[in-house]
Amino acid sequence: DAKTTQPNSMESNEEEPVHLPCNHSTISGTDYIHWYRQLPSQGPEYVIHGLTSNVNNRMASLAIAEDRKSSTLILHRATLRDAAVYYCILRDRNQGAQKLVFGQGTRLTINP
């Protein structure tokens, strides 16, 4: 499985935008970039995914570099409820089994 690299932790203030980076220099042409987040003492939840173009949904935006070797998850206006560990995961679209390979993720702290 292709690997991703994320900062261990980040800190931001409430109501400010947050940019969470992810490096995936060995990404293959069939890999999609997925983001999940895990709130304290809960199971992870899906946030967003993309292939080449930037993506938006109600939770966040995903900006993907032109060479696809990095991406950034953007929370436009962070709230205290966004404090969580964010995982950047690569998934091969041709893979039948839906295995997710989790790294250590980025622990996001939001200051009031």
Added chain:
Amino acid sequence: DGGITQSPKYLFRKEGQNVTLSCEQNLNHDAMYWYRQDPGQGLRLIYYSQIVNDFQKGDIAEGYSVSREKKESFPLTVTSAQKNPTAFYLCASSITGRGLYEQYFGPGTRLTVT
């Protein structure tokens, strides 16, 4: 409401005892998964099942066993052979087949073995 339930939320056992963790889903998903999470770490895959009566080992299957007799249920047994069983256990489910279907996770069971 549709979702995944895991019970109990906290479980305590003595060393040397087998223990079974429950996972039920009413999402009509074919695939189900068990992950283990240690403090400060990401999740690691223990077992997964893409269809009833079939399952495959994940990355850390030693000391664990599963069964998939019903579509909606995927219990995990932590046996006495598992050397470090204390952990947070998470069950998930998804649509199967080629595609990029998201996984839905349950709330987890925190197992403590002393």
